[in-house]
Amino acid sequence: MSLSLEQVIFVHPNGTRAVNGVNLNIGAGERVAVIGPSGAGKTTLLRLFATALRPTSGALNVLGGDPWRLDRGALRRTRSRIGMVHQAPPIPARQRVVTAVLAGRLGRWPLWKGLASLIYPVDIAGAREMLARMQIADKLFERCDRLSGGQLQRVGVARVLYQRPDLILTDEPVSAVDPALSDHVIGELNREAIARGVTLIASLHAVDLALHWFPRIIGVKAGEIVFDLPPVRITDDMLRDLYASELAVVPTQANEPLSMPAPGIRRKPLCS
Amino acid sequence: MRDPAALPRLALTAVIVLLLWPGFKLTEFDPGVLFDPRNREVMGKFLGTFFPLALSADFLRLLLKSTLETLAIATAGMTIAMTMAFPFSLMVTRSLSVSRIGPGNDAWSGRWLRVPARFALMFFRSIPEIVWALVFVRAVGLGPAAGVLAIGITYGGMLGKVYSEIFESGDTRPTVTLLESGSGRLAAFAYGMLPVALPELVSYTVYRWECAVRASVIMGVVGAGGLGQQMELSMRMLSGGEVSTILIVFLLLVMLADTVSALLRKVTA
Numbered sequence: 001m002s003l004s005l006e007q008v009i010f011v012h013p014n015g016t017r018a019v020n021g022v023n024l025n026i027g028a029g030e031r032v033a034v035i036g037p038s039g040a041g042k043t044t045l046l047r048l049f050a051t052a053l054r055p056t057s058g059a060l061n062v063l064g065g066d067p068w069r070l071d072r073g074a075l076r077r078t079r080s081r082i083g084m085v086h087q088a089p090p091i092p093a094r095q096r097v098v099t100a101v102l103a104g105r106l107g108r109w110p111l112w113k114g115l116a117s118l119i120y121p122v123d124i125a126g127a128r129e130m131l132a133r134m135q136i137a138d139k140l141f142e143r144c145d146r147l148s149g150g151q152l153q154r155v156g157v158a159r160v161l162y163q164r165p166d167l168i169l170t171d172e173p174v175s176a177v178d179p180a181l182s183d184h185v186i187g188e189l190n191r192e193a194i195a196r197g198v199t200l201i202a203s204l205h206a207v208d209l210a211l212h213w214f215p216r217i218i219g220v221k222a223g224e225i226v227f228d229l230p231p232v233r234i235t236d237d238m239l240r241d242l243y244a245s246e247l248a249v250v251p252t253q254a255n256e257p258l259s260m261p262a263p264g265i266r267r268k269p270l271c272s
Numbered sequence: 273m274r275d276p277a278a279l280p281r282l283a284l285t286a287v288i289v290l291l292l293w294p295g296f297k298l299t300e301f302d303p304g305v306l307f308d309p310r311n312r313e314v315m316g317k318f319l320g321t322f323f324p325l326a327l328s329a330d331f332l333r334l335l336l337k338s339t340l341e342t343l344a345i346a347t348a349g350m351t352i353a354m355t356m357a358f359p360f361s362l363m364v365t366r367s368l369s370v371s372r373i374g375p376g377n378d379a380w381s382g383r384w385l386r387v388p389a390r391f392a393l394m395f396f397r398s399i400p401e402i403v404w405a406l407v408f409v410r411a412v413g414l415g416p417a418a419g420v421l422a423i424g425i426t427y428g429g430m431l432g433k434v435y436s437e438i439f440e441s442g443d444t445r446p447t448v449t450l451l452e453s454g455s456g457r458l459a460a461f462a463y464g465m466l467p468v469a470l471p472e473l474v475s476y477t478v479y480r481w482e483c484a485v486r487a488s489v490i491m492g493v494v495g496a497g498g499l500g501q502q503m504e505l506s507m508r509m510l511s512g513g514e515v516s517t518i519l520i521v522f523l524l525l526v527m528l529a530d531t532v533s534a535l536l537r538k539v540t541a
Binding site: 103 | 470471
């Protein structure tokens with residue numbers, strides 16, 4: 001079992017209840033998309049999985065244990081096995097792409113190796129390979145503030161691919177990437193998860209991407225799980241209900257409102 | 273709809289004004305005194321002795337030696353200050369505290385280190401460098417070494433505090449993210465915090481170096497070498513020309529610091 005939550009509640013310090021009694025089990029090697037309107041609690045949920053937030057109450061198990069019962073060293077080791085792709089990649093503007101990617105392994109490298117890599121990058125080939133998979137190998141020695149938002153997001157994905165985590169979490173990883181490339185990036189993440197048999201959980205804004213690539217879809221609304229189904233069993237009505245707060249427009253990649261009467265979404269989960 | 277922030281802002285402004293006003297009263301600040309005819313005459317006479325400048329070859333040679341000594345005091349002092357400030361600022365910086373995002377049970381271990389470190393920095397900088405210089409002049413004798421030590425300690429305290437403030441004020445998300453993916457504190461600092469803070473660190477350090485040049489002059493007066501000692505001699509010999517030449521050298525030094533700072537900022541931007 002990669003992840004399990006039992007009656008997990010998370011209340012932000014300002015009193016907002018972002019996650020409201022969630023029960024969930026995700027097995028090793030599963031690929032799950034989390035969808036829902038903005039403010040539904042998708043990011044909070046992912047941050048709970050990433051052990052970045054501590055549940056206010058309830059039981060949380062990540063990679064075979066309650067992370068909040070571990071001592072400092074063990075928690076660090078668990079965290080180094082979790083890779084999180086952030087929507088806005090938290091990479092210093094002045095950092096070079098190669099450094100940003102290599103930083104993915106800091107959790108596993110001894111300190112001297114991390115520091116040595118600042119003097120001369122220790123694994124240029126490794127960083128280049130991951131960037132090539134994101135189709136930005138030519139940006140290897142570029143500074144991150146010279147990249148577009150979409151390119152930077154792909155650097156963030158490359159960093160997590162380089163990290164080789166056992167649990168890949170992505171929080172709207174392609175919100176700034178154009179549709180054709182988005183498809184490629186999400187496909188690449190899926191291929192990585194399948195090839196290495198690791199768990200992939202992605203929150204996605206574009207519903208068509210989620211339904212296309214993931215065998216299991218979790219709909220989240222107001223901090224609760226509304227449905228948890230394979231894509232073939234998700235009806236247009238369920239999606240419309242999920243996004244009822246957003247003028248009943250189901251968001252898709254090209255940001256064209258999906259006309260709901262025509263069931264036009266491709267549903268073809270990649271076989272594993 | 274009323275702006276909910278309006279009342280607190282108004283109150284804050286009132287408090288600031290109320291706090292500032294007694295300061296002027298207590299210091300008997302009165303700009304009128306400057307323009308009093310008698311005071312104007314005294315000041316004019318003093319300034320009159322400043323010209324012509326002292327430009328004899330002997331004096332210029334002496335001046336060059338003192339200038340180099342002053343630069344050396346400031347630079348060596350800053351090197352000591354930086355070596356001291358870096359570890360202290362890392363200890364004090366809260367964003368690097370793993371216990372904030374990590375297991376809550378050992379949150380105390382961080383505070384054990386942070387509070388004494390904060391206190392040490394406060395102690396170093398709360399005693400003015402001139403007092404340290406007087407102490408060290410007694411300890412290591414007259415000469416530049418006392419100035420170096422005095423600057424090292426006082427400025428170490430200041431740099432440590434400001435470095436940690438710079439670290440805190442920048443975007444701490446890169447650092448926290450690295451900590452959240454299991455990297456150690458120092459690695460997270462080197463990869464997440466340093467690149468964010470570097471331009472500000474450099475420009476503040478160069479500014480402090482400029483201050484150190486001026487401070488070394490003041491300490492020269494109590495016998496810690498450099499331009500200040502020269503200035504004190506010239507003042508005592510009532511040779512205004514030499515004093516004004518030394519002042520011009522100060523101006524040039526500050527301009528030099530400014531240029532270096534601008535250059536470094538361009539390099540690190």
